Amino acid sequence: MEYLSSSLGTALALIVSMDREVLSTVWTSLSLSLVSIGMAALIGIPVGAWLSMGRVPLRRLCITLLNTLMALPTVVVGLVIFGLLSRQGPLGSWGLLFTPWAMIIGQTVLATPIVANYTLGALSGADPRILPTALTLGASPLQGAWQLLLEVRFGIMAAIIAGFGRVIAEVGVAMMLGGNIRGYTRTMTTAIALETSKGEFAFGLALGLVLMTVALAVNLLLNLLQQR
Amino acid sequence: MQPIYSLQHIVKRYDSRLVLDIDQLELIPGQSYALLGPNGAGKSTLLELLALLSQPTAGNLQFAGETVHWNKRSLRSQRERITLVHQAPYLFNRSVFDNIAFGLSLRGIHGARQRQTIAAALERVGLADFAPRHARRLSGGEAQRVALARALALRPEVLLLDEPTASIHSETVPVLEQVINELRASGTTLIIATHDPQQAARLQCHPLMLENGQLADPVQRCQQTDHPPLPETGRSTCGHCCAA
Numbered sequence: 001m002e003y004l005s006s007s008l009g010t011a012l013a014l015i016v017s018m019d020r021e022v023l024s025t026v027w028t029s030l031s032l033s034l035v036s037i038g039m040a041a042l043i044g045i046p047v048g049a050w051l052s053m054g055r056v057p058l059r060r061l062c063i064t065l066l067n068t069l070m071a072l073p074t075v076v077v078g079l080v081i082f083g084l085l086s087r088q089g090p091l092g093s094w095g096l097l098f099t100p101w102a103m104i105i106g107q108t109v110l111a112t113p114i115v116a117n118y119t120l121g122a123l124s125g126a127d128p129r130i131l132p133t134a135l136t137l138g139a140s141p142l143q144g145a146w147q148l149l150l151e152v153r154f155g156i157m158a159a160i161i162a163g164f165g166r167v168i169a170e171v172g173v174a175m176m177l178g179g180n181i182r183g184y185t186r187t188m189t190t191a192i193a194l195e196t197s198k199g200e201f202a203f204g205l206a207l208g209l210v211l212m213t214v215a216l217a218v219n220l221l222l223n224l225l226q227q228r
Numbered sequence: 229m230q231p232i233y234s235l236q237h238i239v240k241r242y243d244s245r246l247v248l249d250i251d252q253l254e255l256i257p258g259q260s261y262a263l264l265g266p267n268g269a270g271k272s273t274l275l276e277l278l279a280l281l282s283q284p285t286a287g288n289l290q291f292a293g294e295t296v297h298w299n300k301r302s303l304r305s306q307r308e309r310i311t312l313v314h315q316a317p318y319l320f321n322r323s324v325f326d327n328i329a330f331g332l333s334l335r336g337i338h339g340a341r342q343r344q345t346i347a348a349a350l351e352r353v354g355l356a357d358f359a360p361r362h363a364r365r366l367s368g369g370e371a372q373r374v375a376l377a378r379a380l381a382l383r384p385e386v387l388l389l390d391e392p393t394a395s396i397h398s399e400t401v402p403v404l405e406q407v408i409n410e411l412r413a414s415g416t417t418l419i420i421a422t423h424d425p426q427q428a429a430r431l432q433c434h435p436l437m438l439e440n441g442q443l444a445d446p447v448q449r450c451q452q453t454d455h456p457p458l459p460e461t462g463r464s465t466c467g468h469c470c471a472a
Contacts, residue, residue, distance in 0.1 A: 127318055129314060129316075129317075129318035130318055130320075132276070132279075132281045132312075132314075133314070133317070133318045133320075134330075135281055135307060136279050136281060136307065136310070136311055136312045137311065137330055137331035137334065137378065137382065138304075138307065138308045138331050138334040138335060138382070139330075139334055140304050143334065147320070147330075150320075151320060151321055
């Protein structure tokens with residue numbers, strides 16, 4: 001018990017003193033996750049919007065596939081992309097393995113099905129009068145679709161936040177594709193795993209506390225948006 | 229005079245269910261029409277079709293002398309001349325001002341001219357100070373009036389109203405009927421779906437009776453009854469349709 005309380009004290013001291021190592025790891029995590037979720041939003045929102053339209057061929061199959069991809073284990077995504085990006089893989093010449101870009105690709109793959117699925121849910125539950133109202137007021141079909149997205153903006157924001165929650169907390173992709181390189185690809189989750197195995201429990205705990213705070217903030221925001 | 233609408237052999241089905249079957253119908257610009265009929269007669273479906281929002285399953289629809297091509301860019305310019313106010317209108321999740329500004333902005337009307345137009349439209353429906361209010365905090369009747377103001381601001385050639393006073397407090401109905409009468413006098417083509425024959429008579433609308441998606445002849449119906457003529461118009465009315 002004393003070990004835990006003293007570690008907690010040290011962890012809090014690391015956070016309060018804004019330890020450089022802690023800050024660097026938190027910054028890497030946040031920046032990579034933000035870029036990944038931005039890319040996932042660019043892909044996932046149009047995919048979800050497309051699937052929400054009634055006349056999509058093989059729509060049910062696509063939705064089932066999307067649901068399956070949502071539950072994809074992070075290490076499997078890491079493994080597949082590792083195979084593609086490794087020196088002997090088809091994209092090995094790009095030299096992306098163990099760089100932040102490899103991690104961004106992996107995290108984008110993880111978050112895109114979540115963003116697409118949440119977007120699909122938001123648009124499927126949207127008021128059916130939105131589009132006809134926009135059209136009768138003079139909107140083109142594209143302007144009408146944009147108006148529809150604006151009307152379900154809280155659902156879309158929830159989609160982005162849920163995707164962010166997934167990528168900030170994942171460890172498999174970051175470990176396998178980033179290589180846990182200090183100050184470069186070391187994220188909060190990979191640092192926790194490494195530092196704890198080295199016996200630096202307090203350091204891991206400090207990052208764990210920051211990660212939990214981020215996760216709590218994300219979930220509070222998600223709940224708030226889902227009530228709108 | 230060239231009709232504003234010309235419908236020929238129009239059929240509308242939802243799955244296999246026939247909801248509209250109109251062999252021939254021509255509507256004259258500047259006239260007012262009342263779509264009468266029981267619930268499920270096809271009034272709202274016909275309005276959606278006339279608003280060019282819903283494509284018929286079969287048949288030919290002409291608007292202002294031009295055949296409506298449902299997949300062409302010309303559809304938007306035709307739609308801009310028509311505005312439909314739904315029975316339960318949808319207001320965008322923002323302020324009353326923004327709701328009315330939406331269609332004006334799409335037509336390139338911004339700034340002071342937009343503000344003046346919005347203020348005038350709101351004043352016309354008796355909601356002069358409602359511009360900053362959030363649309364989601366309005367009562368059903370207020371929302372209906374804002375939707376009418378949103379349509380009025382666009383000055384459409386054709387205004388389609390689906391049960392415009394259904395959710396409005398009885399004290400406000402004369403205000404809106406006055407607005408509708410002014411529109412009629414200004415030459416706007418009005419097509420109003422209503423279940424109230426007396427209202428159609430008050431608004432001096434030419435009756436179009438719909439039954440099971442088909443047009444019925446209101447004259448024949450009235451002749452089957454001995455309903456007394458309305459003193460102010462000299463028209464007769466019956467329990468099912470407004471006037472003949």
